[in-house]
Amino acid sequence: MDNILQIITFIFSFIYGFFFFYLVEINYLINKKNTNFIKYLNNTIFILDMVLIYVIINFKLNSGYFHIYFIITIVLGYLIANYTQKHVNMLIKKLKKRKIML
Numbered sequence: 523m524d525n526i527l528q529i530i531t532f533i534f535s536f537i538y539g540f541f542f543f544y545l546v547e548i549n550y551l552i553n554k555k556n557t558n559f560i561k562y563l564n565n566t567i568f569i570l571d572m573v574l575i576y577v578i579i580n581f582k583l584n585s586g587y588f589h590i591y592f593i594i595t596i597v598l599g600y601l602i603a604n605y606t607q608k609h610v611n612m613l614i615k616k617l618k619k620r621k622i623m624l
């Protein structure tokens with residue numbers, strides 16, 4: 523695998539981590555009111571779909587080469603999305619409080 527292809531796959535994996543974070547949040551909101559059996563079933567199908575989508579796109583990008591550092595990049599994207607989401611929510615709350623006080 524050449525360097526350009528690796529960089530493209532890193533970028534895709536990082537963006538996929540962000541995408542995965544937001545879809546997990548949506549899945550959590552959907553599952554809130556369901557029974558435990560439906561939650562487990564829905565989460566299992568969700569995770570299988572997400573893995574399958576990643577593998578298919580990875581296969582299209584680089585002929586299916588799969589390395590552990592691609593997973594590390596997905597996790598890094600997920601963690602950065604989580605970190606930024608928390609700070610953006612805190613900033614929005616602070617701005618709302620400041621606007622109410624004015």
